[in-house]
Amino acid sequence: MTVTDSSTRGGSERPSRSSRPVQRSRRRGPTVTEVNLFRYVPGDSPLHRLWPGTKVSSLIGIGIVVSLHPSWAGEGIVLALLALGMVVARIPLGALPRFPRWFWIGVVITAVAPALSGGSPYLHIGASRIGLGGFDEWARFSLLVIVLIGSTALVGWTTRAADLAPALATLATPARLVRAPVDEMVVVVALAIRCMPLLIDELRTLWAARRVRNPPEPDSFRDMVREVQDILVTALVSSTRRAREMADAIDARGGVGSTIRSTPAWRPGEVVVWALSAAVVVGVAIV
Numbered sequence: 001m002t003v004t005d006s007s008t009r010g011g012s013e014r015p016s017r018s019s020r021p022v023q024r025s026r027r028r029g030p031t032v033t034e035v036n037l038f039r040y041v042p043g044d045s046p047l048h049r050l051w052p053g054t055k056v057s058s059l060i061g062i063g064i065v066v067s068l069h070p071s072w073a074g075e076g077i078v079l080a081l082l083a084l085g086m087v088v089a090r091i092p093l094g095a096l097p098r099f100p101r102w103f104w105i106g107v108v109i110t111a112v113a114p115a116l117s118g119g120s121p122y123l124h125i126g127a128s129r130i131g132l133g134g135f136d137e138w139a140r141f142s143l144l145v146i147v148l149i150g151s152t153a154l155v156g157w158t159t160r161a162a163d164l165a166p167a168l169a170t171l172a173t174p175a176r177l178v179r180a181p182v183d184e185m186v187v188v189v190a191l192a193i194r195c196m197p198l199l200i201d202e203l204r205t206l207w208a209a210r211r212v213r214n215p216p217e218p219d220s221f222r223d224m225v226r227e228v229q230d231i232l233v234t235a236l237v238s239s240t241r242r243a244r245e246m247a248d249a250i251d252a253r254g255g256v257g258s259t260i261r262s263t264p265a266w267r268p269g270e271v272v273v274w275a276l277s278a279a280v281v282v283g284v285a286i287v
Helices: 052-068 072-089 102-116 132-157 161-171 173-178 183-211 222-254 267-285
Strands: 122-125 128-131
Touching: 052 072, 052 132, 052 161, 072 132, 072 267, 102 132, 128 173, 161 173, 161 183, 173 183, 183 222
Parallel strands: none
Antiparallel strands: 122 128
């Protein structure tokens, strides 16, 4: 039996795997940022102490009227009310959603076609005339989306998810007269709201796991689309699995059951919010 060492092999010892330099390509892909739309922000402001049904009904009324009458003046009124609500609720700037760069690039791209469509009003520059009608419609629709999403986010920031289902059950009490499945609808809405942050966290986890694998950078547009498709399919499979687990847990607890209804509160703050919401609805409908 002959024992040999590295000095008798006529060469240097082969470096171990741990000592090899690891070369990884620096790949910067789109990141999934934090989108705090339905996450409760703890606080003791007047908006936090309101009955959830008051906030939900005000949101529904204002959202319907501003969607039916999308004017600059009406959307400005709702935007001012939204800013006032954020100040009263003392919502920190860190709670605002932070979108990635590709989102803003997409917004700019969607504005190009409406800007080229022309139409009244016109901007006169010397002897040329530029129509701003298409861009005006796009900007007004974009502001409407911002107002609706911001109002929904304000309700989510100031309301616990567990308090929404009893409030919705109370608001939907008249639908029981026509034998509508109120309990099932309330449970579906409550689960959808509570699962939205879980879905966002799942997408962030999937994207982080994909970046850890360090896949090659896409060389063409087709490769980029295929990469996004793989992520979406994976997210769909993961969401389906989570939904199945939640359904099994609900069945194990005896099904949906009946939703406990909460009692509306008639404090001075509730009256002020009702009056302010009614004034905003009338103002948006008139202007």
